[in-house]
């Protein structure tokens with residue numbers, strides 16, 4: 518029995534069934550490559566779903582982990598350590614926010630954002646304003662899998678098995694300004710958006726929709742909350758994707774790339790919003806621990822020192838240009854969109870999208886498929902044009918093969934996990 522087969526059998530017996538894994542056993546990584554137990558190198562254009570912004574085994578991250586773990590891995594939020602203020606300075610300066618709350622994952626960061634919004638509306642009511650408790654979320658939006666996050670996540674498959682979910686959430690049609698206007702009222706405490714929807718299919722908000730959301734929120738004191746868990750931390754070529762629109766939300770959430778692979782989340786907000794929390798109303802044991810904070814500071818410094826946001830833009834544009842060129846030759850590609858290192862090629866067939874991901878995997882290139890037909894790319898920010906060329910050549914070969922054997926290519930139907 519191979520090591521992989523042993524692990525598969527053990528997991529099958531022992532783990533709660535939440536993941537449908539590909540049969541590959543990864544044991545290491547270097548730069549943009551992850552390495553399996555036989556020493557095969559895979560070009561990871563998904564970065565562990567948006568996490569490994571600096572790729573694998575980046576010396577800056579290894580150094581920060583080594584140094585901090587010698588000093589202090591964990592204390593508790595009953596005491597001070599150096600890291601939270603140092604990280605909060607870096608994040609607030611770069612995002613236009615005033616204050617930070619640290620936690621351990623994306624969904625936790627989003628839960629804190631929802632709680633801030635409800636508490637803020639409560640304060641406004643005490644001050645005599647007429648404002649309710651309802652959240653307006655967007656169709657196709659994804660915010661995580663805990664109860665509040667799940668309730669504000671659009672796809673029914675994430676919510677229905679766990680009903681009843683948190684009430685007081687209404688979904689607005691994506692980029693439909695009229696629908697937003699019609700559903701907005703004094704009952705709303707916050708409008709919830711992703712500047713670029715990630716799992717929803719790499720779909721950017723329209724400038725008009727985003728601006729209208731800001732305007733409507735301002736008209737009542739409701740909050741505009743931007744989930745940057747996937748598209749933030751420099752992935753789009755700016756620290757936060759909302760900065761492409763020149764629109765400042767009241768709260769934003771970060772996770773994924775924030776600490777280069779060490780679990781961490783952050784909820785950032787304005788001074789006005791922060792006044793709705795006081796000591797004891799919210800917290801977490803591990804959140805903002807010394808190790809995660811030290812690594813996150815090191816990641817931010819490295820992104821700046823090595824000009825990796827600029828690289829995200831340059832190489833992302835090069836990659837997307839290449840995909841657009843492929844689209845002129847392969848009708849299977851119906852759209853190419855994105856910013857920096859979050860981009861997608863939408864195909865005209867769910868079955869072929871699924872097969873493309875599998876064929877890329879056979880060629881040792883990792884991408885995935887979301888929203889059935891969308892090939893999603895979330896590369897580490899360190900890739901160069903040579904990595905883009907390698908992936909583009911592989912896609913060209915795969916699409917050419919589909920065109921020469923369309924019947925076989927369409928043989929299987931199904932949905933790839935997003």
Ligand SMILES: Cc1ncc(COP(=O)(O)O)c(C=O)c1O
Pocket residue numbers: 622623624625627659660661662711715716744745746747748772773
């Ligand atoms: C936009 C967005 N929000 C929230 C989450 C949830 O983050 P986590 O899986 O760390 O809980 C994700 C995860 O994919 C996400 O993409």
